[in-house]
Amino acid sequence: MHPYTFSQPRSVRDALSTAGPGAAFLAGGTTLVDLMKLDVMTPGHVLDINRLPLRGIRRDRDGLHIGALDRMSDVAAHRTVRESYPVISQALELSASGQLRNMASIGGNLLQRTRCGYFRDVTTPCNKRTPGSGCSALNGVNRNHAILGTSDACIATHPSDLAVALVALSTEVHLASTQGVRTVLLDRFYEVPGNTPHLENVLRPGELITGITVPHLPWAAKSLYLKIRDRQSYEFALSSAAVALEMSGRTIKQARVAVGGMGTKPWRLTNVEKALAGRRAGEAAFEAAVENAADGARTRALNGFKPALLRRTLVRALTALTTESR
Amino acid sequence: MSSNDEVNDGQSGLSRRTVLGSTVAVAVAAPLVAGVAEATASSSAVAAAAETVSVRVKVNGTMRTVVVDPRVTLLDTLRERLGLTGTKKGCDRGQCGACTVHVDGERVLSCLTLAATTDQREVTTIEGLANGDRLHPMQQAFIERDGLQCGFCTSGQIMSAVAVVEEGRAHSDNEIKESMSGNICRCSCYPAIVEAIKDAQKVMR
Ligand SMILES: Cc1cc2nc3c(=O)[nH]c(=O)nc-3n(C[C@H](O)[C@H](O)[C@H](O)COP(=O)(O)OP(=O)(O)OC[C@H]3O[C@@H](n4cnc5c(N)ncnc54)[C@H](O)[C@@H]3O)c2cc1C
Ligand code: SF4
Ligand code: FES
Numbered sequence: 238m239h240p241y242t243f244s245q246p247r248s249v250r251d252a253l254s255t256a257g258p259g260a261a262f263l264a265g266g267t268t269l270v271d272l273m274k275l276d277v278m279t280p281g282h283v284l285d286i287n288r289l290p291l292r293g294i295r296r297d298r299d300g301l302h303i304g305a306l307d308r309m310s311d312v313a314a315h316r317t318v319r320e321s322y323p324v325i326s327q328a329l330e331l332s333a334s335g336q337l338r339n340m341a342s343i344g345g346n347l348l349q350r351t352r353c354g355y356f357r358d359v360t361t362p363c364n365k366r367t368p369g370s371g372c373s374a375l376n377g378v379n380r381n382h383a384i385l386g387t388s389d390a391c392i393a394t395h396p397s398d399l400a401v402a403l404v405a406l407s408t409e410v411h412l413a414s415t416q417g418v419r420t421v422l423l424d425r426f427y428e429v430p431g432n433t434p435h436l437e438n439v440l441r442p443g444e445l446i447t448g449i450t451v452p453h454l455p456w457a458a459k460s461l462y463l464k465i466r467d468r469q470s471y472e473f474a475l476s477s478a479a480v481a482l483e484m485s486g487r488t489i490k491q492a493r494v495a496v497g498g499m500g501t502k503p504w505r506l507t508n509v510e511k512a513l514a515g516r517r518a519g520e521a522a523f524e525a526a527v528e529n530a531a532d533g534a535r536t537r538a539l540n541g542f543k544p545a546l547l548r549r550t551l552v553r554a555l556t557a558l559t560t561e562s563r
Numbered sequence: 564m565s566s567n568d569e570v571n572d573g574q575s576g577l578s579r580r581t582v583l584g585s586t587v588a589v590a591v592a593a594p595l596v597a598g599v600a601e602a603t604a605s606s607s608a609v610a611a612a613a614e615t616v617s618v619r620v621k622v623n624g625t626m627r628t629v630v631v632d633p634r635v636t637l638l639d640t641l642r643e644r645l646g647l648t649g650t651k652k653g654c655d656r657g658q659c660g661a662c663t664v665h666v667d668g669e670r671v672l673s674c675l676t677l678a679a680t681t682d683q684r685e686v687t688t689i690e691g692l693a694n695g696d697r698l699h700p701m702q703q704a705f706i707e708r709d710g711l712q713c714g715f716c717t718s719g720q721i722m723s724a725v726a727v728v729e730e731g732r733a734h735s736d737n738e739i740k741e742s743m744s745g746n747i748c749r750c751s752c753y754p755a756i757v758e759a760i761k762d763a764q765k766v767m768r
C-alpha cells in the first residue's frame with residue numbers, strides 16, 4: 238500500500254479545507270481500503286470523515302433525508318424506509334453481507350468503484366484506472382460487463398444496488414466544497430464513460446457528499462427490488478430491477494423503473510415507465526411494455542444474454558409487485 | 564504479546580491520536596507486518612510513511628494503546644501487535660468473513676477496518692467471548708454440532724453467528740443462511756453451522 242498521511246476532522250469545514258486532489262475521504266472503507274491494498278487507489282492523504290455530523294434519517298414534506306454517513310444496515314432497517322420506500326430497504330438488504338452493511342455508508346456506496354476484474358488488477362491495461370492504457374475487457378472476460386451506456390473506452394458495470402433504487406425514485410445528492418453547497422439529481426450525478434472513463438461522476442476534487450433526499454412519493458410504498466445473481470447471496474447483480482407502481486385497481490397509473498447490472502451507470506428506463514402507464518397489470522402487458530427496454534444495447538462476446546435477461550428481470554419484478562398481497 | 568511494541572495505557576502520557584515525532588515513530592513502527600514494511604522501504608516517500616497514529620482501543624474489555632502506521636488494518640493489529648491470532652486472515656479483501664470481529668457491538672470485517680479508525684472504540688474478538696473457562700453458548704454449540712472441519716473460518720463464523728442472534732435474524736433456516744452468507748466455509752460445514760446457531764439461540768435468549 239502506498240504511504241499516506243491520516244487525519245480525523247471533526248467539522249465539515251475542517252474536512253473540506255484539507256480535502257482536494259490526492260486526498261481521499263474514508264467512510265466505511267470497504268471500497269477504499271480494498272482498492273488501496275490493490276494499489277488501484279493511491280491517495281497521499283486519507284481523511285477519516287466518520288466524526289462529521291452527517292448522520293440522521295428523517296422525513297419531512299420534501300421527502301426522505303439520509304445522511305452520507307448513515308450505514309447501509311441502519312437505513313435498511315429504518316421503519317420509514319421499510320414502509321414508505323421498500324425498494325430502498327430491499328436493495329440494501331440484498332447488497333454485500335451483514336458485516337459489510339454495518340460498515341458501509343450511503344455516501345461511500347454511491348461512490349463505490351466497478352468490480353471489473355481488470356480495473357482491480359494493476360498488471361492489466363484499463364482506461365478507467367490508467368487513462369489511455371486501453372480496455373482489457375473489450376475482448377476479454379466481459380460476461381458481467383455493461384450493455385447500456387458503454388463506449389469503446391470502457392464497458393464496466395456500475396455495481397451499486399442502492400443507486401438503482403435511488404435513481405428510480407429521482408433522488409437528489411447534496412454536495413459541499415470550499416466553493417459552497419449544491420444539489421444534483423443522482424441520475425445526472427453519474428456520467429457514462431465516453432472517452433473519459435476515469436471520470437465517473439460530477440464530483441469535483443475535494444467535494445464531499447453530505448446526504449441525499451428521496452422526494453416525497455406516496456405510491457413508492459408499492460415498490461420492489463429484484464436482484465438476479467450467480468449465487469443466491471453475497472454477490473453483485475448480474476441483473477436487477479427497481480420498480481414502483483401507482484395503481485388504480487388493476488390499472489397502472491404511473492411507474493418508476495431502473496435496472497442494475499446492465500449499464501455503466503444505474504439505468505433509468507423512462508421509455509418503459511411510459512409504456513407501462515395506462516396498462517392493466519398482467520404478464521402479457523408487461524412483456525409488451527418492456528419490449529424496447531434494451532434498445533441501444535451493445536453486447537460483447539460473453540454478455541449476449543443480457544438484453545433478454547434485462548427484459549425477463551423486469552417482467553418478473555413487475556409480476557411479483559402486482560401479485561403480492563397488499 | 565510483546566510489550567515493546569505496545570504502549571501500556573496506564574503508563575502512557577500520550578494524548579489520543581497523537582501524531583508522534585519521527586524518533587518515537589521509527590522505534591515503534593519497526594515491528595510492522597512484512598507487507599507494510601516492504602511498501603515503506605520501497606517507497607520514496609518514507610518521510611510520509613513514517614507518520615504514525617496513536618490509538619486507544621478497548622480490546623476484549625482491556626484498554627490498549629497501540630501506535631500504528633495509518634495503513635495497518637485492525638486485523639493485522641490484533642494478530643501481529645496484540646497477539647490475538649484467533650481472528651483469521653482469509654482473503655484480506657472483504658470477501659470471506661474469516662476476520663469478523665465486533666466493533667462497538669456490531670459485526671464488521673477487521674481486514675477492511677483501519678486500526679487508526681478504532682480509537683475510542685470497543686473491539687471484541689473470539690478470545691473475548693468465553694467467560695473464563697466457560698465457553699460462550701455459540702462456541703459450545705459449534706463443538707456439539709461439529710460446525711467445523713479445518714477450523715479456519717470458525718472464529719469468523721462464531722463472531723458473525725453471535726451477532727446474527729443478537730440482531731434477531733435467526734428465525735428460520737433460510738434467514739440464518741441469508742444473514743450468515745458473508746462467512747464462507749471452504750469445508751462446507753453450512754448445515755451444521757445452521758444447527759449450531761439454532762441451538763445456541765435457545766440458550767442465549
Ligand atoms: C465482498 C464485497 C461484496 C459487495 N457486494 C455488494 C453488493 O452486492 N451490492 C452493492 O451495492 N455493493 C456491494 N459491495 C460494495 C459496498 O456496498 C461498498 O464498498 C460500500 O457501500 C462503500 O461504502 P463505504 O462507506 O465503505 O465507502 P468507502 O470505502 O469509505 O469510500 C468509497 C469511495 O467514496 C469516497 N467517499 C466516501 N464517502 C464520501 C463522501 N461522503 N463524500 C465524498 N466521497 C466519499 C471515498 O473516498 C472512496 O473513494 C460489496 C463490497 C465487498 C467488499
Ligand atoms: S471495462 Fe472499464 S474498468 Fe474494465 S478494463 Fe475496460 S476500461 Fe477498465
Ligand atoms: S479476511 Fe477479511 S473478509 Fe476475508
Ligand code: FES
Nearest residue numbers: 712714748749750
Ligand atoms: S471449517 Fe474449514 S473453512 Fe470452514
